[in-house]
């Protein structure tokens with residue numbers, strides 16, 4: 365039988381087993397399809413044959429509508445660092461909900477929220493709130509262009525910055541006008557020479573370089589060999605602003621990945637953990653740049669009906685006040701333990717799987733080449749990852765379908781050990797399939 369036929373057959377077997385376990389999710393999807401395109405409203409959570417629908421979540425666990433319990437390593441793409449329904453967040457939100465949820469003026473809690481963020485992130489003198497990371501990116505680029513009087517943006521291949529046209533990845537996505545991409549340059553992530561050349565050659569037109577602290581959506585690929593530090597230096601030397609997108613990486617230390625690597629960006633983009641599970645984004649940074657947002661300056665336009673709304677601000681404060689360096693350190697350790705456990709299984713079972721990541725954020729890939737940038741991550745085997753994913757779900761382990769595992773503070777070594785045992789079980793089960801369909805993935809894993 366051909367490779368394609370074998371793959372189609374085995375995929376069908378795994379998808380059918382999944383469908384048998386999730387009949388209520390399927391029924392909801394069918395209803396959803398009547399009102400929402402494809403029954404979906406968020407492409408990033410879709411997987412074949414359809415995602416589960418969730419009933420309730422608490423701590424590091426949730427139950428789907430079919431009554432199956434999962435340990436949650438997805439955590440809404442890393443957002444829920446304190447896990448779900450954290451009691452202090454729930455109490456604070458409940459109290460605020462009774463006092464008003466959307467008002468025509470700010471509540472004082474917003475100032476505490478801004479203060480917490482400015483205290484935590486050293487490079488952030490002032491902060492401006494939005495309702496999503498995508499909006500924060502949009503405002504960061506706008507203020508960078510306003511400040512420098514230049515239009516061009518340099519971004520890196522594989523870095524994800526949300527839904528705003530000029531940074532959508534891949535850049536040839538349907539519906540993105542060419543004009544939106546016209547003023548941006550793309551270089552590979554972790555390639556210092558390419559970045560330096562592009563920055564120096566375009567210094568008179570370049571407003572900013574935007575880069576993720578660690579490449580999240582593409583597969584949790586950390587910066588290598590002083591990459592962020594280098595970008596900081598070269599941008600400063602050439603009069604170009606350095607924007608660090610910490611929407612995902614902020615959770616890696618109090619003060620974000622910029623504290624780990626000792627870099628001071630001009631602007632930082634934040635979202636996810638700072639809103640405690642409610643819609644949020646923020647751009648923060650240097651006083652002289654951020655001041656352009658001030659109503660008194662009237663330089664850079666930024667409005668938004670629900671910016672810094674009372675519920676998000678309250679949940680944000682309740683979350684950030686509970687985050688300690690010790691707890692972050694502990695869950696970073698859990699992430700490392702997960703990565704080491706899974707690497708040991710790949711080595712023992714002689715399968716070319718890799719785990720990339722940093723601290724509490726880890727990503728599994730199947731590839732015979734080291735996964736180090738956008739291109740190598742895209743080239744990793746997605747068909748095997750799909751089978752692996754469905755088999756992990758069957759064992760009660762929920763992660764992002766792209767292989768991302770994010771730790772949360774309600775987790776202990778016990779949950780990590782359970783996940784590692786599930787990986788062992790799944791790889792043992794899939795080994796004959798890998799030998800048949802992907803013999804190139806049999807052997808000792810590449811070191812990353």
Ligand SMILES: Cc1ncc(COP(=O)(O)O)c(C=O)c1O
Nearest residue numbers: 496497498524525526611612635
């Ligand atoms: C690094 C990064 N930047 C920006 C965004 C966009 O944030 P949002 O989905 O809140 O618009 C994301 C979302 O996952 C992200 O991971």
